[in-house]
Amino acid sequence: MPTFTSHVSLDDITRLASHTGLSPKSTPILQAAEEARANDYDAICYPLTTEKWRKRWQDMCLFPGEDVEDKNALEQRAEAWRAKPTFSLDEVTVTRLDEAEGTVALISDWLELDASDDWVRHDAEIALQQELAYASYLNFHTAILPPPRNREHVASYARAVNACLHAVPFIELSVRISIYDPSVFHASSAAKRASVLEPSSPGSSPAQAPVSAWEIWDTIHSICDYNLRLTLTLDLTLPLPSTLGLLSQWLAEPIRHIFLPASAFIANAKGYPVLPKGTQAFIRDVMKLQPNIILSGTSAGRHSRGGESAYKQYVRHLEKTSPSVQAAQTRGTVEHFARGYQDYLQAPLQPLMDNLQSATYETFERDPVKYNNYEQAIYLALAEWPRPGKILLCVAGAGRGPLVARCLSAIERSGKDAFVYAVEKNPNAFVTLQERKKLEWKEKVELLYGDMRTLVVPEKVDILVSELLGSFGDNELSPECLDGAMRFLKPDGISIPASYTAHIAPLSSSKLYNDTGSTADQKAAETPYVVKFNAINILSGDGGGVSGTCGPKIQECWEFEHPRSDAVLDRRGLPLTNSHNARSARLTFHIPHEGVLHGLAGYFEARLYGSVGLSIHPNTMDKVSKDMLSWFPLFFPLRDPLYLPSNSELHVSIWRLTNQRQVWYEWHAEAFLPVPRSAPNSDRTPNVTKRKRQSQDTVLLSPRPLSAVASSPLVDAVDVPFIVERGERTAEEEEDRGEVMLVKIGQTALHNPHGRSSWIGL
Amino acid sequence: MPTFTSHVSLDDITRLASHTGLSPKSTPILQAAEEARANDYDAICYPLTTEKWRKRWQDMCLFPGEDVEDKNALEQRAEAWRAKPTFSLDEVTVTRLDEAEGTVALISDWLELDASDDWVRHDAEIALQQELAYASYLNFHTAILPPPRNREHVASYARAVNACLHAVPFIELSVRISIYDPSVFHASSAAKRASVLEPSSPGSSPAQAPVSAWEIWDTIHSICDYNLRLTLTLDLTLPLPSTLGLLSQWLAEPIRHIFLPASAFIANAKGYPVLPKGTQAFIRDVMKLQPNIILSGTSAGRHSRGGESAYKQYVRHLEKTSPSVQAAQTRGTVEHFARGYQDYLQAPLQPLMDNLQSATYETFERDPVKYNNYEQAIYLALAEWPRPGKILLCVAGAGRGPLVARCLSAIERSGKDAFVYAVEKNPNAFVTLQERKKLEWKEKVELLYGDMRTLVVPEKVDILVSELLGSFGDNELSPECLDGAMRFLKPDGISIPASYTAHIAPLSSSKLYNDTGSTADQKAAETPYVVKFNAINILSGDGGGVSGTCGPKIQECWEFEHPRSDAVLDRRGLPLTNSHNARSARLTFHIPHEGVLHGLAGYFEARLYGSVGLSIHPNTMDKVSKDMLSWFPLFFPLRDPLYLPSNSELHVSIWRLTNQRQVWYEWHAEAFLPVPRSAPNSDRTPNVTKRKRQSQDTVLLSPRPLSAVASSPLVDAVDVPFIVERGERTAEEEEDRGEVMLVKIGQTALHNPHGRSSWIGL
Known part of the structure; x- marks a missing residue:
């Protein structure tokens, strides 16, 4: 709810003063406040000082006219004021x-x-x-x-x-x-x-x-x-x-x-x-x-x-x-x-490292959209299952059992013969699972206690269902966990989710910058947070930008698919290294309007099965999973703000890195301003050769003065050509756009180097 | 002295190996090192790995051709390597x-x-x-x-x-x-x-x-x-x-x-x-x-x-x-x-707050150039003195007496009748002064012990000589001290120095950035230091830059003159406030070549008397006071580096601020890139009105697309005109240069706000 304040002018105050006189009980300001309250305002605002003050200040501090007699006396007065500034009573309104x-x-x-x-x-x-x-x-x-x-x-x-x-x-x-x-x-x-x-x-x-x-x-x-x-x-x-x-x-x-x-x-x-x-x-x-x-x-x-x-x-x-x-x-x-959570930094869950509490499960289980979509995906997978016979399902990471229940509903709706294994490593949640099996699920479900990456499962299954996704898709280690669970998925089995993608966009928010940057702890400024964005501005725009090489407003970083098609595994069915889960992306954003970059917004999209999915990507969320509550976006903060002028380009590098013990992200950005190569006075600089594509994906622009000032003695100052990355464009587009030079204008630090604030561990 | 290293190639190593064989005592590398020593090299350098390693890595890690039979076996090998990287003996040279x-x-x-x-x-x-x-x-x-x-x-x-x-x-x-x-x-x-x-x-x-x-x-x-x-x-x-x-x-x-x-x-x-x-x-x-x-x-x-x-x-x-x-x-x-002091951060002296040690005086007294110039200035002042009769001199801040001695020499050379008062507030140095009076100066000099700002001096003098200057001119509080000493200068008396100016230039030095920024102490990154510059780069160039509004490579911030012409004083002859010693400057530098700004270099020039002066300004020091040793430049560090592209402009604001107890500097910079207003395809954007000077010192440039891409859907993205400051230029120059827009591309923090690391106190 906004509040309303009534503006009281000096004239208003003068008018009220003539009414009130010198009553000790009431004053013009108190009267104005009363009037405002009567008119349903929450407050008043008014000038603190009067015209008298203005006149004194101007007499003292502005250059006196030629007709002023004693400049020295004036300056004495001013110096006395500067030494001990004070008001006289008639110079203030209150x-x-x-x-x-x-x-x-x-x-x-x-x-x-x-x-x-x-x-x-x-x-x-x-x-x-x-x-x-x-x-x-x-x-x-x-x-x-x-x-x-x-x-x-x-x-x-x-x-x-x-x-x-x-x-x-x-x-x-x-x-x-x-x-x-x-x-x-x-x-x-x-x-x-x-x-x-x-x-x-x-x-x-x-x-x-x-x-x-x-x-x-x-x-x-x-x-x-x-x-x-x-x-x-x-x-x-x-x-x-x-x-x-x-x-x-x-x-x-x-x-x-x-x-x-x-x-x-x-x-x-x-x-x-x-x-x-x-x-x-x-x-x-x-x-x-x-x-x-x-x-x-x-x-x-x-x-x-x-x-x-x-x-x-x-x-x-x-x-x-x-x-x-x-x-x-x-x-x-x-x-x-999300009321009350807007622009509030939350540490992301680390369900692999921490065993969640029942209340946390409770909150997430309330999301109707997410589990409906899961049930629909499982139903479709069962309905389209090509082979006869009993279909084996496994819920990998069953928690308190919401997906187990959805599996059972989907099985019932599909009319297929199916059985569900439920794997869970949280010993506390496993008690709840036992209770639900005893009271609800009976012999339709078999519970298995242990970590899906090491647990021995009695038989291989046809459909593996999991809900390991974080706000950025892979950030709660879904890829690593599912690598382990693939041991008990049949070679032609399917995973729900089938794939997921991570997306980012450059973001401005002084509130979030204040909240991450105010602490002296460098780690706090390098940890991704979960945030329900409110008072933020996504700085990027759709369209190719001046250089024609920029992607859309929100861009995809990478994808994970399950099961992997070309996996090399050891005898136990586990990958030899986690290298295949490393990812990197280098994305180019167009910044149509000036702004200050404070971080990156992170989103995910997941394909569960067929056309059923989950999304918190602003462009697709309403179509894919409207009103889904389970995930707020991720926020990758920057330690220092980066100023971006209008029409600039932002090159963001982001890496998903891994060693044998940890997975973490690092991120970095560089800012460029496209400057036209062809100068307005280009007729004065005729010795310029135009060059186009030299190799498949780079264009070397020849050394050229930055600007049009051919008559300046400094035309040779910019003698640095730039390699401009090019997307696939037709020759006509090339012709149309003319050539631009990308001039680097700034960069951020490398954030979270070598997993300094590594927030997830294997 | 440079060192020399001999490069040993893989071919060299192979050749030497064929000579040495498998001797346990010598190896190809040891032999190569011996040969290099014999040829007067300090060291050798050589590749760590052999062609064998390169072949293995490429076989494992590059995309195999279509003819490779067992891709899976190759990938197994690569994964095994990734899990536990190691060399075999023949893959290394050492x-x-x-x-x-x-x-x-x-x-x-x-x-x-x-x-x-x-x-x-x-x-x-x-x-x-x-x-x-x-x-x-x-x-x-x-x-x-x-x-x-x-x-x-x-x-x-x-x-x-x-x-x-x-x-x-x-x-x-x-x-x-x-x-x-x-x-x-x-x-x-x-x-x-x-x-x-x-x-x-x-x-x-x-x-x-x-x-x-x-x-x-x-x-x-x-x-x-x-x-x-x-x-x-x-x-x-x-x-x-x-x-x-x-x-x-x-x-x-x-x-x-x-x-x-x-x-x-x-x-x-x-x-x-x-x-x-x-x-x-x-x-x-x-x-x-x-x-x-x-x-x-x-x-x-x-x-x-x-x-x-x-x-x-x-x-x-x-x-x-x-x-x-x-x-x-x-x-x-x-x-x-300065050998050994290059790029080494030194805290500036604070002679007003601290009493200097004898060894410090000793170092500075060794400077032959500075005192010669002082003597010459005093000599000229005496020689040109217009009135007959005894001339009274006062050395304000006599230290161990070098200026007193120079006064006496100058008096002797001039043949004038003169007398010297020597004021000093350092009780320890005052003992040395007494000794010198007793042994050398006798009755030619009268010593006065106390602070020149409060001391009672027996009579007003004709010539006031002081050496209170710091690397930045006023940074050791010369203006404030001389304000006090003006009490005992006759109305038509002169001060040596007569005036001094402070100068800055934008500077790049990763060494200095490392040294000031490595500490977690924010103050350390906001204190000006005295530094003998060596591995630095002054980023600015001479000339007006693309916008035509930039000053020279090194620019003057402000000036102090003694005695003040329009001083307003109290009964004791002291200023009522220190306001008159506040200063500010806003300077525009042209940056011809890309670089990273790490701070500002500070210099001073002083006019002692007539054309005699002192200077550490790079452009004038050799002319004014060649080989003067007393001052290294000042370095104003930046907390975070600021990237500056070629042909950009840097707007530096620097303030000398004061309250009743302190004097300090604050500084801040903004970076701009001039972009031509006239686009090459401007025929496609005909609705652009050209505007020139609107007021005395600003030009409002009309909203214009940043670049030439008239066919882009984003031409309206830049709709922000800029107010470009203009120096005095002729209409012809205006015509010649065409119009540029200054696009802001970055800025620094405000440094040393409210005297956080105030290094000098009144």
Whole structure:
């Protein structure tokens, strides 16, 4: 549920002050809070300081005009202030704890922490510290900072904010950023920077919004080292683009407040306030982050119908029609099941190493979809079984018996003659199995106690059923366990599952980065986690990217099939080494919009039998196994964030490695930016030979200047050609795309080298 | 001094074996070592394995032809090997500790750790581990690895090497990288990758050399986390380019071995072997790293004159004519003085906080250049002094008195009537001052004991002389100390120094990164150090870069002047706050060649009086104060390396910050890549409006696709225009350069936030 905050302006405060007078019991702020409560708001926010403060600061700190007589006296005043910054009573709007309680402070938005002038920046920072110290004194929990205005000095803005985060304890600092559809303005007006002296009152002007607002925010966020007390106030005063592509990057950020003035609303046919289409869609999406909505100007009668409450009602309506909110409220969905687990790091189960507890089995047995699909797969396998006679099944890893029960149902439905062995190595679960055999299954099932990799099974079986899959398919050692179980599968027998694949996608989430990176323990940043993703952004896009060589948004790493077709085994029927279960993948992703890579999302798909499967792959899950609850995705974290510009390419290497005792993953990524080979001034550099494919899978691009600047003395600076990997493409495509050079721009560390945090053991 | 190693080939070993027979006392390797010693080599290197091993591995691990009968038996053999890798006797060249002692092992260079085929890579890694384990068993200290061949799978190569670094202790692994001037070959031949089955014997072919050799090396180095046991063997078989620009990036890398076959030498007019010009220059430069030179084929009589020893003699000649080696051997140079201190991190002095020891004074007093310049400055100030009467001098911070003595010399030379006060706060040095007054200076000097910021001085002086400068100018708090001393300088008095400036340049050095980053202590990675740079590379270049907005290679951050012109002071004559000593700079560097940023180099220049100064700025030091020894540069480290592609731009922000108790620096950098706005296929995207300067100092570039791929469905992916900072440029320049977009590609953390490792206190 979002909360609603009413914005109280300096004018409102002046108006209320003239009503209240100097009553010790009530103050303008307390009155405003009362009014807001009466109008069903959760809180109010208001500027911390008055025009008097602004005037004093400007007189002291801005370059005085020529007509000022005693510059020295002015500078003396300024130095005295710098030495001991303090307010006089009429420079602040609030003085009492009860006034500040539950309210949000707006820091003077005319403070230019990123002014071009060194001394304006310097004195704005002192003022910021002074205001925040005062807000902290009054126990404000949140202060909204002046917006950044100047890309060139954003590092100074961020450094000042970072200093405040450490100087002022507890208080949450929220950076106000304006986002909008640049196409609705002439670029010239968007480019005009707010002047030092012009106040940019909330909701008045987009002038201070730099066009790549996200990049500005990310620079600040990074410089403040992803401090948890640094949050985001999105200013939606202006209409947003109606395509959500670019906006999705915001959903992985700590959005706490949304600034939504009445002026952002348009009137619908009946005169009620509604939001433009793009803003509507974004508000629906952002609802999953449960932001605080700051409404302003709602009592000004800007819209003819609905009155003051219409704005709030409309936003509540958007919330109710938000797909993610709806899903979370519908029983039986993963979203409903996962409430409270969103973006929460869980250590993956290690069922081979640990014996699971009954409660854990209980949770997983509740998944109706998974076991239905298993039963259907077993049923189909039985129904299509080609030979007459008794069919032998074995459940390898029976746990508390859910698959045994499904086998028996499937056998009954199929009308076939069949028998079930149930193998389990957990001594505790084996007691439950004995109980179920005694009470339910009787002689239809034979229980075998032991590890499927070593156990002696009385006879070979026709169908081997197992549920050893993890969020990444093979990550709970299904391949290794089934290698052992293959000893008692007949040569023409089948395995359910028949195969499974692992998939990854590059992911951004400052929350997950904070949670894995905050610990000093390096291992914690290199362990894959199970996570129900919520406030994340998948950075990749579908399509080949500029170089034409990129795969889809989510890409397959590798596959395991059971039984193996070309296995070389020892006398006991076991593989001689685990080499055949090593895997590696090198995948190329297109990154359409700038973002920061914090890790990889991992998914699996499994084929149980025929067309029956299981999937947590976002593209296929609803088709294959809708509302299946058993698996959240896997998250492979990165130790350090990797910045990826728009239209870049990410080359991810991931390995499944193994020695005689362990299985583990290592991962690594490199970032590239495709730069056109053909320069705009290419007529000035005529001595360039064009070359195409040299060998089957590589193209050597000839040494060429990076850019068009043929007249620069530095044209020979880039003399490094690149080998660009090529997918299979037709000559026409080749022609169409022109040639690009992939310029390497960054890389991650190698993660989890030599199984440093090896989380699964053989 | 370089060492020389003789390369022994498999053919040599076979030849020697046929001579030796099966003597238990001598072996081919021992014989080869003896021969090498006789020829004045320090060591030998040779392949660890024989052709037999290669044949067995290939039979087992490469895809067998169609004619192979029993594939299963082959796979059985391979699996048995994978489970327990071992050599048979005839598969290795060496078996005894005394053979291996002091020699270098060449790992089988036909192992393709970066093969395109997953299983070839997999089995090559097992073989690599087997060979290294064997080399380690025989106590080899160094093994040279097969060269990387395939850019696409270099991450796999690096991961395998990293695994070996951890699996095999102690041994140094050296990656062999071939570098050469690409213009000497047809690209088609350079692009041809070495086939899996073709051995690439040392010195035979450039085929395996990827063109951006440095990028390959850096990827490996990074993935191995800059492991100190991972070094570089540069293969100079082919001629190098004669411009050193691109080659300087190698000088910041851990080059331990240089592979230099006889075939790399050409004959001079007299028939003696010499190296091509580019290789010559590079060898001279690289000598400062004292590499091991591996010569091969020197006995084959390839050159008509000079015999076998001519190659070594020639390289020794190059060493003797190496400027850095010459400088280090010349008394009185900084290089000679700094021997043993190269690339060694030293904590900067904190003379304000700590009282220096006599030995420290002694070291610095030995600098002849610094004090000569001071004397000359004082002399000129006296000589040009405009008023008659006694001139009062004060040495603020007299230490053991070197500047007092220089004042007295200058006074004598000038023939003026003058008197010297000497202020010192170090009680121990003050004893030395008293002694010198008693023995040498008598009544010409009056000593005052106390801190110049608070001490009461009997009268105001005309000339204030101080030596409070650090490597970065203001980093030992000269501005703050002189603020205090200004109390006793007459209003028209002068300060020596009159002013000083701080300068930085972006720097790469894996050694310094290792030394600051290896500690878990975050502070250690955020403290500026004093370092005599040696194996470093300054990444920036002179010139404006592609965007035309970059400054020179080394750029000025800020300046301090004494006395201040517009000081606002309290009754005691002290500043009210230290605000006026805060500084900040935002500098833009052009990075002509790809490199990894590890930190910033810091320098200072000071103007003492008139045109007399002091400088450790590389461009001016020889002119201003040649052979001055007192200051090594400052090094501002980065916590994490930042990759910078060729032709990128680096925006560095650095701040000098202050509160009432501390002064400290913070620093931060962002990387950008300029991408041409005008696409080659721009005729297909006609709806693009061109915009130029919108305001005085920014240009808003309109949303444009990043590249030329107008036919791609993703042209709208980059819809983010950029604000590009512009320097002052003429309209013609503007026209000439075309427009570029600066795409952000990375950034560093904010370093030393809120003075976390504040190293100087007020």
